[in-house]
Amino acid sequence: MIDVEPHYMTLSYRLAYHGLPDHREAPETYPLSWEIDISAEIFPDDDGDGEQHSLGSAEAEIVPDAGMIDLFDTLDAVDADLASFGEVFGTMRPDLLEEAGMTEFGGDLLILTSLEIKPDYRGQELGHHVLRAILATIGRNVDLVALRAAPLLDDDGPEEGTPEHETAKAALRSYWESFGFMPVLKADSGDYLVYFTRE
Structure with a gap:
């Protein structure tokens, strides 16, 4: 493991957007899709100069006024992965948006679609640290954060449904629960977790 001092981390944010967000006229472009590069200055020894290292990346969708729009239709217009979050908040747990105070006064939803730190x-x-930085910068109006605690499926990772994949999912759930996330469904240890930014 290469030690990283969090205050030496740099997050570089990218957002490309045409026009103004409009969930009625252009639902497929309504969420603000942010790409984030994560790097840090690493000091190999106490006397030397720092070296810039790429630590990983993240992707986040910010849905403005999520409690006041048809969240499922809006997210379904983007893709099936985001539509599943619309189903969670529209069908399974609509009370979460209300609990976050988003159905009466608006408020943004942040969906952390990926966050990968290199091994x-x-x-x-x-x-x-990365999520705290995101919430302090592009997520300042966010009332609720959601994520799916499932490892990325790639050539190097375990196959979905295998015991190794289930173990990796459990580790991710535990990791995000230590931040303050809660399972959407308490009856089972599902993949979807939420975090309320305001108490």
Whole structure:
């Protein structure tokens, strides 16, 4: 593991957007899709200069006024993965938006679609630092954060449905619960977790 001092981390945000967000006329472009590069200055020894290291990346969707729009139709217009969040908040747990105060006064929903820290830098809770930084910058109006605690499916990872994949999912759930996330459905340990930014 390569030690990283969180205050030496840099997050570079990218958003490309045409026009103004409009969930009625252009629901497929309504969520603000942010790409985030994560890097840090690493000091190999006390006397040397720092070296810039790429630590990983993240992607986040910010849905403005999520409690006052048809969330499922809007997210379904983007893709099936986001539509599943619309189903969670529209069918399974619509009370979560109300509990966050978003159905009466608006408020933004942040869906953390991915956050990956490269293996050499894991084990330092850098994902927690990254999410705090996101909430302090592009997520200042966010009332509720949602994510799906499932490992990325790639060539190097475990196949979905295998015991290894289930173990990785449980580890991710535990990791995000230590930040303050709660399962959407308490009856089972589902993949979807939420975090209220305001108490």
